[in-house]
Amino acid sequence: MTSHELRKNFLDFFKNQGHKIVPSSSLIPEDPTVLFTTAGMQQFTRYLEGSADPLKDFGGRHLASCQKCFRTNDIDEVGDDTHHTLFEMLGNWSIGQDAEKGYFKEGAIRYALDFFVERLGLEKEKLWVTIFKGQEGIPEDKECIVLWKNSGIPEERIRKFGLKDNFWGPVSQTGPCGPCSEIFYDRGEKFGCGAADCGPNCDGCKRFVEVWNLVFMEYFKDGEGNYRLLSQKNVDTGIGLERLTALLQGKDSAYETDIFSEIIKELEVISSLQYSGHRRIFRILADHARGIAFLAAEGVFPSNLDRGYIVRRLLRRAIRFGKMLELPDDFLISLVKRVVKQYSRIYPELKSGEEEIVTVVQKEQEKFEETLERGIKQFDKVAAEGRISGQEAFHLYDTYGFPLELTEELAKERGIEVDKKGFTEAFEKHQDISRAGAEKKFGGIGKEATYEATRLHTATHLVHQALRQVLGNHVQQMGSDITSQRLRFDFSHSQKLTGEEIREVEELVNRKIQEDLKIEKEELPYQQALNSGTLAFFKDKYPQRVTVYSAVDSEGKAFSKEVCAGPHVGRTGELGRFRIIKEESAGAGIRRIRAVLK
Numbered sequence: 001m002t003s004h005e006l007r008k009n010f011l012d013f014f015k016n017q018g019h020k021i022v023p024s025s026s027l028i029p030e031d032p033t034v035l036f037t038t039a040g041m042q043q044f045t046r047y048l049e050g051s052a053d054p055l056k057d058f059g060g061r062h063l064a065s066c067q068k069c070f071r072t073n074d075i076d077e078v079g080d081d082t083h084h085t086l087f088e089m090l091g092n093w094s095i096g097q098d099a100e101k102g103y104f105k106e107g108a109i110r111y112a113l114d115f116f117v118e119r120l121g122l123e124k125e126k127l128w129v130t131i132f133k134g135q136e137g138i139p140e141d142k143e144c145i146v147l148w149k150n151s152g153i154p155e156e157r158i159r160k161f162g163l164k165d166n167f168w169g170p171v172s173q174t175g176p177c178g179p180c181s182e183i184f185y186d187r188g189e190k191f192g193c194g195a196a197d198c199g200p201n202c203d204g205c206k207r208f209v210e211v212w213n214l215v216f217m218e219y220f221k222d223g224e225g226n227y228r229l230l231s232q233k234n235v236d237t238g239i240g241l242e243r244l245t246a247l248l249q250g251k252d253s254a255y256e257t258d259i260f261s262e263i264i265k266e267l268e269v270i271s272s273l274q275y276s277g278h279r280r281i282f283r284i285l286a287d288h289a290r291g292i293a294f295l296a297a298e299g300v301f302p303s304n305l306d307r308g309y310i311v312r313r314l315l316r317r318a319i320r321f322g323k324m325l326e327l328p329d330d331f332l333i334s335l336v337k338r339v340v341k342q343y344s345r346i347y348p349e350l351k352s353g354e355e356e357i358v359t360v361v362q363k364e365q366e367k368f369e370e371t372l373e374r375g376i377k378q379f380d381k382v383a384a385e386g387r388i389s390g391q392e393a394f395h396l397y398d399t400y401g402f403p404l405e406l407t408e409e410l411a412k413e414r415g416i417e418v419d420k421k422g423f424t425e426a427f428e429k430h431q432d433i434s435r436a437g438a439e440k441k442f443g444g445i446g447k448e449a450t451y452e453a454t455r456l457h458t459a460t461h462l463v464h465q466a467l468r469q470v471l472g473n474h475v476q477q478m479g480s481d482i483t484s485q486r487l488r489f490d491f492s493h494s495q496k497l498t499g500e501e502i503r504e505v506e507e508l509v510n511r512k513i514q515e516d517l518k519i520e521k522e523e524l525p526y527q528q529a530l531n532s533g534t535l536a537f538f539k540d541k542y543p544q545r546v547t548v549y550s551a552v553d554s555e556g557k558a559f560s561k562e563v564c565a566g567p568h569v570g571r572t573g574e575l576g577r578f579r580i581i582k583e584e585s586a587g588a589g590i591r592r593i594r595a596v597l598k
Contacts, residue, residue, distance in 0.1 A: 001120070014111075020058050034171060037069055041217075044236075045176065048217050048230075048234045049175065049176045050231045050232050062102070063095070064090075066346075067091065069088070070295065075310075079281070080280075085287055095234050113152075116183070124152060126186040128157045128199060129158050132160070141181070167179050176217045180215040181216075182212070187209060211243060212237060215236040223525070260286045270327055281324065285331075288318040289318065292311060292332075292360075293339040293357050295314075296336075296361070297350045299474030315365070316368050316402075317403075319365055333361050367401070371401050383411065388407060388419065389419050393422070394422075394423050394427055394430070449567055453482050454568060455597055457487075458568045460482070462578070464477055477491055486581070486594055487594070489592070492590060517559060518570070519551055519552075521549055
């Protein structure tokens with residue numbers, strides 16, 4: 001079964017079981033405290049915690065999706081059998097057990113076994129499961145044990161684990177979570193460690209492969225780390241498409257399946273080398289090309305901050321490994337084009353953004369090439385001393401664009417150490433200096449602000465939201481400068497706005513001005529503000545309580561909502577007529593508009 005067939009099989013199965021098929025959400029989540037979408041449930045967080053109604057937005061409480069996800073914590077592990085940056089997660093949900101005859105543990109287990117055994121033909125005798133043993137005041141999941149035994153899984157194939165292994169979530173600091181039951185597939189003794197108690201979660205072997213996680217979300221973790229019961233019970237499940245594809249195709253890793261085979265074949269042609277002789281580097285290049293293409297398609301462009309830093313890190317890591325194989329300069333462009341061709345049918349945004357993806361790769365490669373050779377010489381110079389100090393590591397980062405991880409990789413190859421703590425201290429000092437100089441760009445315009453400047457400041461909030469609606473949620477404020485005559489607004493976006501896009505932004509802002517929205521001010525705990533969808537910048541410098549300004553209509557619905565120091569006018573009707581007078585580049589991946597109010 002190919003990965004495409006598996007994806008379709010899963011969605012068809014749950015569609016036939018009365019589930020609504022929900023398209024994959026963006027890799028850029030609504031929750032501003034999280035860099036990327038890392039799990040299928042993230043787009044459903046508000047529904048799982050009971051603050052939004054899935055019947056209204058999706059037409060049902062039983063949902064299924066194939067969600068594109070991106071995780072950054074294992075970038076250095078990419079190249080082994082199991083780790084990826086970008087991956088796809090198959091999942092099904094039942095939101096609110098007591099409404100619309102929703103299902104909970106029994107239904108989740110029944111569907112899982114039906115799909116695995118009846119639909120895919122996996123041997124039931126090779127399935128093992130784990131359940132939550134109880135910890136920190138949360139009881140053992142005894143009900144799950146009974147349900148699995150009644151479903152034909154004997155007690156000797158049921159193992160108990162604690163919070164680390166069998167309690168899932170929340171994705172951010174707070175949110176819905178709950179005990180889980182994981183399904184493992186036994187690949188056989190030849191993959192085992194030989195221990196008598198060998199089983200799921202064994203650290204010594206690769207015999208047991210986790211293939212499906214059934215999460216029973218019935219708790220909410222608050223900002224103090226306490227768990228309370230939710231007002232409803234939910235099912236949230238997840239299957240890693242890459243991992244299950246490898247299992248079904250009898251491969252040790254997804255890199256040997258159709259998911260990566262075409263990308264790796266392209267690499268073999270480009271390099272005149274065989275995958276078998278350079279497995280780790282080929283895997284890193286294939287993974288990173290896929291991740292770069294998907295992120296760039298969503299408007300995430302190389303920078304030294306947040307999401308942009310991850311893209312830059314992947315690009316520069318791939319370029320360096322390409323040089324180790326003496327690949328031609330345009331090798332990465334060939335790989336991302338292959339990714340676009342493979343996935344454009346499933347994710348059309350890749351095809352529509354292909355030109356932009358290629359441009360991002362080309363520009364970053366040219367930029368990195370200019371400094372790489374000089375950076376290597378500088379590294380060799382300081383490495384001769386037998387150790388890389390924190391200040392030297394930061395100098396490589398700040399002057400030559402070397403991510404700390406690249407410096408660490410080079411140091412590891414030479415058997416020397418890098419002072420990571422010293423690097424962090426130098427980096428944080430640099431951030432403090434940058435923030436001090438940038439505070440006027442983000443937020444307040446000062447106590448002596450004129451009424452004209454206050455009107456323009458209020459307009460920037462409308463502009464920000466309008467740009468996000470017209471161009472996409474990848475848009476993020478990168479800076480602003482306001483005088484009594486005009487506003488300047490910088491935002492993340494890789495390409496020049498078309499005349500139509502500029503008109504759409506102007507019309508949307510002016511429509512909200514005409515609607516005479518009320519500007520509401522409230523003080524909230526910082527985390528509560530973020531959870532409510534408030535946009536925020538410089539996240540790590542905010543106090544525990546923040547001021548939030550919202551532009552709200554007569555029904556109480558907010559058009560824009562941001563953490564801000566003010567000041568603002570009372571209603572948008574005071575702004576007059578908004579007009580964009582210029583749109584231009586403000587740097588790599590950053591656009592700038594200048595606008596006035598009449």
